[in-house]
Amino acid sequence: MASVVESKKSCTVNPLKMSQPLGASFAFLGLDACMPVMHGSQGCTSFGLVLLVRHFKEAIPLQTTAMNEVTSILGGYDNIEAALVNIRKRAAPKVIAICSTGLTETKGDDVDGYIVTVRKRKPELDDTEIVYVSTPDYVGAFEDGYKHAITAIVKALVKPLPVKADQITLLPGSHLSPGDIDELREIIESFGLSVIVLPDISGSLDGHIAPDWRGTTLGGTTLEQIRAAGGSAFTLGVGEQTREGAEALREIAGTPLEIFERLTGLEVNDRFLQRLAQISGKPVPAKYRRQRSQLLDAMLDGHFYTGGVKVAIGAEPDLLLAVGGLLHEMGAELRCCISTTKSPAHALLPAEQVVLGDLEDLERGAADAGCDLLITHSHGRQAAERLNKPLLRIGFPVFDRIGNAHRRMVGYRGTMDFIFEIANLMIDQIVHHHPGDWPLTPEAAAAAAPSAGAGCCGAPLTPTTLAEASA
Structure with missing residues (x-):
């Protein structure tokens, strides 16, 4: 069970986490004929919109109540009413989903009360469902906003x-x-x-x-x-x-x-x-029995290149557990684990410690632990370049690769695909550092491994076991 430690730095450097309102908006984007709305300033919404567009390479419907200095002080009722009426008139959504931001949460806007008043004043909204979720962005992270949005949808x-x-x-x-x-x-x-x-x-x-x-x-x-x-x-x-x-x-x-x-x-x-x-x-x-057999073979083939690899991961809690858990089963060592928010998932992670921090913490931890592989989203690419280590991009946002919508990491097939992705990345590193030894024999693969590793069942990787597995 991993212990959880919060970073005590005075400021965040190269943030890892995304905000609660963005996580809630992401959940609302999974509803048909829905218009997500951030109750806050235009800048809050614009920043989230850019990240979503860059990750998915798609047009993203996301609106704002466009709060300014005056309305932030006096209250946002007029802005919410105008937003709801205009959205209903122009887009005719079946659901309008509102999430708060740090600005309006600090002011203390009673959005639930605002919605009751708007429904009394504007009967044209009677055919539109309105869902509200409180998501202050000065606490929590992307995963928390998503979690609260699902609960709000269910309850409403x-x-x-x-x-x-x-x-x-x-x-x-x-x-x-x-x-x-x-x-x-x-x-x-x-x-x-x-x-x-x-x-x-x-x-x-x-x-x-x-x-x-x-x-x-x-x-x-x-x-x-x-x-x-x-x-x-x-x-x-x-x-x-x-x-x-x-x-x-x-x-x-x-x-x-x-x-x-x-x-x-x-x-x-x-x-x-x-x-x-x-x-x-x-x-x-029967097809899943076949897929399970294929995954077992993929784990056998892949653990030659993951056994003993020292890994640094920066991700939201559930993604950290999914990736870290598989890598542990493949013989890798989780030397540096950085996450964004508290979660029961951290207790299940096979690592000594999880730090709630940023990508600077990831970079320093990876350097101190001598990690061979960095795993995080696209904002970690500069750290990987400085450390001269490979970067496996996961999570949100991944804006310098295409196909994020079709990437698959679940089920037997998805797990197999992910193993191949990791193993091939490590093979590239072996080829880069040992160009004269390629293609590798089992003996050379063992010698080129970053450290004396362990197999998927905990057995040490040696030339003998590699040869036996390849036979």
């Missing part, structure tokens, strides 16, 4: 319904890509189950060319599906950040739940498929 829109035995609700964590959600949907539906994904960015941020432009999100969880979640027989969550929303569903509709700490790895996917088999009453499809 879900009501108890008669249970459908073959319907489940899937709550994906913010660290899952549209490709990850598509993979999980395919797995669940292969058991003959129907699934409601909440929120579903695979419908809105998957990089498709839409036939029209409405000014709102194009795809995602529909309002009807959200309401239908009150009749699901089971709730599955991926990541500790989904527990709060799953428990809200249980309180409202009595839906039983199970939270999977991650779905990147072998054992966790075994448990996931076993749970689906229990819910559906059907055996695990």
